Amino acid sequence: MHTQFTGWDDTIAALATPPGVGAIGVIRISGKAALAIADNIFPAKKISLQPSHTLHVGLLKHNETVLDEAVVAVFKEPRSYTGEDVIEISCHGSNYILQQVLQAITSNGARLAKPGEFTQRAFLNGKLDLAQAEAVADLIASNTEASKRAALGSMRGGFSGALKAVREQLLKFAALIELELDFSQEDVEFADRSALYAVVNEAALAVHKLISSFQLGNVIKNGVSVAIIGKPNAGKSTLLNALLNENRAIVSDIPGTTRDTIEEVLNIDGILFRLIDTAGIRKHTSDIIETAGIERSIEKMKQADLVLYIFDVQDDADEIETRVQEMKAQSLNYILVANKIDRLNDAEGRRIFGHYDKIIFISAKDGLHTETLKERMTDAVLHGKIQTESSIVTNARHYHALKEVATSLEDIRLGMNNNLASDLLALDIRRCLHYLGEITGQVTNEDMLDYIFSKFCIGK
Numbered sequence: 001m002h003t004q005f006t007g008w009d010d011t012i013a014a015l016a017t018p019p020g021v022g023a024i025g026v027i028r029i030s031g032k033a034a035l036a037i038a039d040n041i042f043p044a045k046k047i048s049l050q051p052s053h054t055l056h057v058g059l060l061k062h063n064e065t066v067l068d069e070a071v072v073a074v075f076k077e078p079r080s081y082t083g084e085d086v087i088e089i090s091c092h093g094s095n096y097i098l099q100q101v102l103q104a105i106t107s108n109g110a111r112l113a114k115p116g117e118f119t120q121r122a123f124l125n126g127k128l129d130l131a132q133a134e135a136v137a138d139l140i141a142s143n144t145e146a147s148k149r150a151a152l153g154s155m156r157g158g159f160s161g162a163l164k165a166v167r168e169q170l171l172k173f174a175a176l177i178e179l180e181l182d183f184s185q186e187d188v189e190f191a192d193r194s195a196l197y198a199v200v201n202e203a204a205l206a207v208h209k210l211i212s213s214f215q216l217g218n219v220i221k222n223g224v225s226v227a228i229i230g231k232p233n234a235g236k237s238t239l240l241n242a243l244l245n246e247n248r249a250i251v252s253d254i255p256g257t258t259r260d261t262i263e264e265v266l267n268i269d270g271i272l273f274r275l276i277d278t279a280g281i282r283k284h285t286s287d288i289i290e291t292a293g294i295e296r297s298i299e300k301m302k303q304a305d306l307v308l309y310i311f312d313v314q315d316d317a318d319e320i321e322t323r324v325q326e327m328k329a330q331s332l333n334y335i336l337v338a339n340k341i342d343r344l345n346d347a348e349g350r351r352i353f354g355h356y357d358k359i360i361f362i363s364a365k366d367g368l369h370t371e372t373l374k375e376r377m378t379d380a381v382l383h384g385k386i387q388t389e390s391s392i393v394t395n396a397r398h399y400h401a402l403k404e405v406a407t408s409l410e411d412i413r414l415g416m417n418n419n420l421a422s423d424l425l426a427l428d429i430r431r432c433l434h435y436l437g438e439i440t441g442q443v444t445n446e447d448m449l450d451y452i453f454s455k456f457c458i459g460k
């Protein structure tokens with residue numbers, strides 16, 4: 001089936017470690033010619049005759065030139081990452097050496113791999129399903145404990161397993177119902193309708209659970225955008241610094257974010273909070289005119305997943321009430337941060353503002369209650385959901401396909417309630433199977449795969 005894909009027969013090679021100087025650089029080769037190529041460039045031993053999963057130290061040579069002393073690892077098909085013969089060569093991490101070795105490999109018949117091509121081959125050879133393969137990219141991109149855990153769970157098949165079970169059961173029913181069509185004159189029912197109904201109900205439950213996990217999955221994968229809003233002197237930059245001092249996250253790049261609007265990232269309990277427009281907080285210059293400042297704040301609030309509205313506890317209560325009403329009217333997810341509680345006592349602050357339910361009293365300057373603020377921030381996005389080991393959908397492609405699955409399950413259910421003709425019922429089941437298959441990769445086309453794998457790094 002997979003021979004329809006172009007370039008499938010080639011032997012591919014790539015640097016699997018990041019470009020640049022490192023202690024070690026690893027080059028991978030996968031495909032029919034991998035062992036022969038290793039034989040050619042590693043004259044010390046015949047690699048092709050060595051058992052799978054063994055390591056060999058020796059000189060790498062191209063023609064008569066010594067390239068490096070290296071370690072060659074042998075993985076014979078099908079017991080390799082791609083399912084093909086795979087050679088991994090650990091060289092000294094000089095860019096020059098690695099380029100020379102790659103050149104020797106390509107002049108022996110391999111071509112350079114496209115991004116994600118090793119994983120694509122693993123998928124095409126049935127080593128991973130599509131959802132698992134996509135989780136490999138997520139795992140590489142993960143930068144918090146939570147995103148790592150979700151990706152690792154999916155890569156190991158947690159998410160796919162649940163869908164496969166649903167798919168298999170529905171396949172059985174589709175086949176039985178289609179068989180009935182062959183006997184349509186005789187009015188037989190091979191497929192037990194009440195059993196099908198139960199399967200559909202159970203599947204719908206599982207699918208809805210996965211769909212609703214996406215909100216959490218999205219938070220885990222992409223982080224939460226936060227706007228710190230408040231009048232000049234409310235304490236925005238003091239709060240920002242207090243939060244950053246303890247929780248500044250080390251992030252290389254977050255997909256879908258632009259560097260000029262998002263500048264600081266916090267890691268609180270494994271969730272990334274992206275503080276938007278922190279430049280606006282840091283420079284107190286252009287927004288002196290109040291109205292301009294307010295317009296800018298409204299724009300920021302609309303962009304944010306979470307708003308921290310900070311004010312001085314000694315500020316006018318009516319004004320705060322107006323802001324709260326505005327935020328409510330826009331259905332914003334907000335936390336009221338009553339700052340400078342050190343100036344007033346806590347009890348006094350509570351007397352004035354205590355009737356707000358989403359309020360927290362802090363002193364940004366003294367770091368008082370900032371820990372509680374962080375807890376509230378995670379609560380505000382997780383809505384009390386504790387991350388369990390159960391499957392979490394983090395991938396937008398899976399989410400959209402799952403919604404189609406849910407719709408078709410509902411159509412099956414409605415059809416059965418209305419005694420829909422078997423041929424139409426079978427169509428609904430097939431549609432459901434189609435979308436399930438899109439997630440795990442039983443239903444694919446070359447363009448879709450190219451698109452998915454093009455987002456991987458080279459060498460994976």
Ligand code: GDP
Nearest residue numbers: 231232233234235236237238340363364365366
């Ligand atoms: P921004 O304009 O909202 O960014 O406010 P700043 O963070 O620059 O703070 C304005 C002033 O309030 C500064 O002098 C801060 O030191 C002071 N300030 C900030 N937080 C507190 C606090 O918790 N207690 C007290 N007493 N002063 C604070």
